[in-house]
Structure formats: structure tokens, C-alpha cells
Amino acid sequence: MKLGFHGATTMTADLQTDVAATAHAGFQTLELWAAKVDRFLADHSLADLQALLQDHNVAPMTFNAIEFIAFRGDEFSAIKDRCRQLCEIAQAIGCPSVAVVPSPTPSWQTTWETIVAEHVAALQELSAIAGDYGIKLAFEFLGFGWCSVRTPRGAQEIIQKTGRNNVGMVVDAAHFYIGGGLLREIEQLDPNSIYTFHLDDVEDTSKEAYTDAARLLPGLGVVPLDETCARLKGIGYDGPCSIELFRPEYWEWDPMQLAVKDSALVDTMTIARNIFVGREPVGPLGFMHQRQMREIASHVLRTIVAIEGIDSPDKLVGSLSGGQKQAVAIARAVHFKRTLLVLDEPTSVLAVRATEALFEYLRSLRTQGLSSVLVTHNLYDAYRICDRFVVMARGQVVFQATQQETSVEELTEKVSRG
Numbered sequence: 027m028k029l030g031f032h033g034a035t036t037m038t039a040d041l042q043t044d045v046a047a048t049a050h051a052g053f054q055t056l057e058l059w060a061a062k063v064d065r066f067l068a069d070h071s072l073a074d075l076q077a078l079l080q081d082h083n084v085a086p087m088t089f090n091a092i093e094f095i096a097f098r099g100d101e102f103s104a105i106k107d108r109c110r111q112l113c114e115i116a117q118a119i120g121c122p123s124v125a126v127v128p129s130p131t132p133s134w135q136t137t138w139e140t141i142v143a144e145h146v147a148a149l150q151e152l153s154a155i156a157g158d159y160g161i162k163l164a165f166e167f168l169g170f171g172w173c174s175v176r177t178p179r180g181a182q183e184i185i186q187k188t189g190r191n192n193v194g195m196v197v198d199a200a201h202f203y204i205g206g207g208l209l210r211e212i213e214q215l216d217p218n219s220i221y222t223f224h225l226d227d228v229e230d231t232s233k234e235a236y237t238d239a240a241r242l243l244p245g246l247g248v249v250p251l252d253e254t255c256a257r258l259k260g261i262g263y264d265g266p267c268s269i270e271l272f273r274p275e276y277w278e279w280d281p282m283q284l285a286v287k288d289s290a291l292v293d294t295m296t297i298a299r300n301i302f303v304g305r306e307p308v309g310p311l312g313f314m315h316q317r318q319m320r321e322i323a324s325h326v327l328r329t330i331v332a333i334e335g336i337d338s339p340d341k342l343v344g345s346l347s348g349g350q351k352q353a354v355a356i357a358r359a360v361h362f363k364r365t366l367l368v369l370d371e372p373t374s375v376l377a378v379r380a381t382e383a384l385f386e387y388l389r390s391l392r393t394q395g396l397s398s399v400l401v402t403h404n405l406y407d408a409y410r411i412c413d414r415f416v417v418m419a420r421g422q423v424v425f426q427a428t429q430q431e432t433s434v435e436e437l438t439e440k441v442s443r444g
Contacts, residue, residue, distance in 0.1 A: 030087045032270040033059030036281040041066040043281050049082040051285035057087045057268040072118045086121035087266045094129040096144040109152045113159040123162040123221050128175035141174045145184045153190040164221040166196035169205025176205035198224035203249045204233045212257035224270040238272035245292030293344030298323035301358045326361045370401040385411045409434045
């Protein structure tokens with residue numbers, strides 16, 4: 027899955043901060059909170075919005091959201107206007123979809139047939155508008171007791187009866203759980219009709235009493251995320267995934283640090299699962315190759331970071347020390363190596379042996395033609411491993427040189443002077 031950040035997770039921050047936090051944490055996509063885009067465009071142009079995203083190398087995942095699209099009566103004209111507005115923006119910035127949300131159930135007497143008919147009619151009109159702009163509509167069921175569409179099977183029935191090729195669904199892990207969704211339902215879904223997956227967790231509370239404020243970072247709650255992700259992987263879903271958290275407590279945190287936490291390890295998963303999360307090898311029936319993941323995890327940890335104190339890849343990450351967690355994160359990064367590996371203070375909590383093993387592996391990557399960027403304040407470590415040095419102060423490059431052109435003493439002087 028392609029993991030991204032979500033503007034609802036940092037609700038009190040502005041759009042510019044969301045984009046910067048997304049890039050800072052290493053995400054490549056952002057699910058845009060529509061109200062923040064509205065506020066940004068009140069003082070900026072669409073060209074400014076395009077530049078903001080491009081300058082940070084962040085791609086828009088979807089717009090969230092147009093709420094309560096059915097049973098609106100005369101108010102539905104405003105819903106259509108909003109759809110047209112968001113689709114126009116989405117087309118301009120290359121955002122593929124707009125999320126739409128089902129309405130509350132009008133009364134206990136409202137039948138399921140009526141609910142389906144109302145949402146089908148609304149989606150058909152809105153999808154016609156979106157189609158003019160080449161935009162898809164992502165229909166998001168909500169697990170709340172008051173919502174008229176609470177499960178993926180209900181959403182899928184409505185999508186199928188809508189009969190439009192630009193209408194799919196959002197699968198939200200928290201809403202799937204509290205709405206009583208069954209894991210086997212996922213096996214009946216068409217992966218091509220899932221436009222976005224929300225990876226989130228919830229507190230151990232009554233499902234009937236659930237509110238969005240009870241959401242937690244993945245792995246900190248009771249949602250069976252392992253199995254949910256495995257089932258999605260099993261049907262072939264490999265699309266966008268964002269972490270959508272409406273928890274007011276998180277809104278008070280530094281958005282930059284919160285985004286980093288979103289991309290970090292999951293304490294309630296094993297070491298092997300953390301290394302492979304989102305990339306689990308599966309068989310033709312969708313079952314994960316647990317033995318293969320354990321064997322590879324053991325090999326990677328032993329040969330790449332030479333971590334001590336771990337006798338099994340089945341250990342929960344939450345039981346590890348800070349240095350051991352750092353090593354697991356590094357192992358994950360280097361195992362799924364790409365043409366460029368960025369390591370931010372990777373040795374800060376590593377023992378000497380683990381640091382030496384990491385450096386040896388980075389040297390081997392260099393011989394394979396793969397580059398690494400090491401962000402560090404340990405100049406002695408940097409001088410031993412790096413070919414080129416760049417010293418920055420207040421966002422500006424103040425010195426750069428190859429290893430042959432400088433010394434540890436000169437680097438220390440340049441850093442201290444800033």
C-alpha cells in the first residue's frame with residue numbers, strides 16, 4: 027500500500043503545515059481536509075496550491091469530504107455545487123478522488139431499500155458531475171449507530187446499484203470495526219472499487235459509545251489491524267492508505283512529530299510484521315507467508331544491524347528498548363532499499379557493534395550503486411562513512427566538500443560556527 031498522511035489527524039494545523047509535516051515524515055501523499063484547502067484558497071491561487079504540493083514532493087490522495095449526500099431535499103443543490111467546486115480543484119492539482127459520506131438514518135422506520143435508493147440517486151447525480159472533471163467519488167461508510175450505511179457490504183451494494191465506473195469506496199479500519207463489519211466481508215470486495223484505506227485504531231470502549239475522539243495511532247487500540255490489512259492484501263488491494271485520526275489530544279501535538287509517529291513502528295505487532303507491514307508476502311489464497319517473513323526478518327536483523335537482545339522475530343516491538351526499535355526501523359528501511367536511503371540520526375541510540383554493522387551495510391549499498399543520505403551531529407561517524415559533506419545552518423548551505431577535501435577538525439569548526 028502507498029502510505030500517506032491525513033489532514034484530519036492535525037485538524038488545528040493549516041494546510042501549509044500539513045504539507046510540510048507530510049514531507050518531513052517521509053510520506054509521499056496527503057489526504058486533503060477540504061476546509062483547510064478552502065482557507066488556503068481564500069488568500070492564494072490554484073497555482074499556489076499546486077506549487078505548495080510540488081515543492082514538497084507531496085501528491086494529493088483524495089479530498090475529504092462531502093458529508094451527508096442523501097435525504098437532503100432542496101439542500102441537494104448545494105451538495106452538487108460543492109461537488110463541482112472540489113472536483114474543479116482536484117482536477118487542477120491532480121487529486122484523483124473526492125470522498126463522499128452517507129447520511130444519518132432519518133428515522134427507525136426508514137427501510138434499507140429506501141436508504142439504498144436515496145444514496146444511489148445521489149451518487150448517480152454527483153458522479154456525473156465528477157465525471158466531467160475525470161474525478162472519482164470515494165463513498166465512505168461510517169460505523170456510527172446513527173449512520174444509514176455502516177458496513178462495506180452495504181456500501182458495496184449501493185456502489186454496484188449506482189452503476190458508475192467512477193464510484194468506489196473508502197474502507198476505514200475504525201469504522202469497519204465499530205460498525206460490526208466481518209473480516210470475511212473483505213474477501214467479497216472488488217479491490218478496484220476500493221479507492222482509499224484508512225489505517226487507524228480505537229480505544230477499548232463500547233462500540234455503541236464510540237466517537238471519533240476515541241481514535242488512536244495504529245497498534246495502540248483493539249482493531250485487528252494485522253488481519254484487516256492481510257485480508258485487503260489477499261484480495262489484491264495495493265492502493266492508497268492514510269492515517270486518519272480525529273483525536274483532540276493529538277491536535278495539541280507538534281504536527282511534525284505527530285506525522286513522524288504515524289510513520290513509525292507499531293508496538294503491538296511483531297518485529298517481522300513491522301518490517302513487512304504493507305508489503306506482506308501472500309499466497310494465492312491471500313494467507314500471509316509467516317515463516318518466510320520470520321526467516322527474512324531474522325536474517326536482516328542479524329546481518330544488517332547485528333542487533334543484540336532479540337532472540338526471535340516474533341517479539342512484540344513494544345517490548346524492545348529504544349535502541350532495538352531503532353534497529354528494527356533501520357532494518358525495514360534497508361531491506362526494502364531503493365535508489366536513495368535517507369537516515370536521520372540512525373545511530374543515536376545504537377550500541378557500538380550495531381553502529382559498525384550498519385556502516386558496513388551502507389558501504390555494501392554503495393558498491394551496489396545505491397546512495398545514502400546520513401543526517402547526523404556525530405561528525406566522527408560521518409567522516410568514517412560519508413564521501414561528501416554538506417553543513418547547513420538556518421536552512422542554508424554554509425559548507426560542502428568531499429572527504430578528500432576536508433577533515434574532521436574542519437567539519438567541527440564549520441558546524442560550531444554555523
